[in-house]
Amino acid sequence: MGKHRPNALQWVWYTFGGKLPAHLSEWVLHDVTCRTWVLRHLLRALTQLTPLCVAVLLLPGPLYIRASSMVLGLLVGLFYSMSAMVETNEHRLIKHGHAPGIGRETRAIHRDLRRTTREEARRRRQGH
Template sequence: MTSELTRPGPLRWLWYAVGGRLPAKYQDWVLHDATTRTWVWRHAARSSVLLVPLCSIWLLLPGPLGLRLPLVLLAALVGYFYSFAYIEESIEHRLAKNGHPRGTGKRLRAAAKAELDKDAMERYIARYRG
């Protein structure tokens, strides 16, 4: 991955957030987006792009507020539940759609986690065993 990532503009990011494919010049950024340590938070932001407008519309439906608020809360909970239940598959599909081989995100995140775990183990050994 290059040190200079080409970030998409707001409209392209919205397109990407709703599942669209970005041009090839954004491939490195897509890989970064799916493998950085904040990848789960980024996924939550992309999920919110789909859920917030729906919940806003449901909040504006006619009827008592005591009925609309639970409807919106339940819709948001179900939406985020399914979004996070299939987070790995969603990210891998997003990467594949943008030109990366399937499994790339999982492999890179596992390698980064192994490196962090190794550092943590070295600190543990130095502190408690050494």
């Protein structure tokens, strides 16, 4: 990954679907293809859902109804976000100038490399 990362405001903009400056496109590729890409996607989804949760909690009415509504909304929102996570991340990459399919290809390369590294380490341990 390059030296450039988005600042806090840029990250929030990016989280809500905004396009980052061109010098951050390498970071976007890292963001959606690194080992923790699923957790990063989950964090972006929770960030997007936070304003709605706050709004529900500020509504009048019994706290247990507001809290249960918020939890149900979070579960539904996270379900839909996670079910479309691969496509959403591919769209982010295309928006930032990367070729279609590069996210899946890069994640597959990383996965194969980790698998090969683990297998080589296991062979070395067994050989000694």
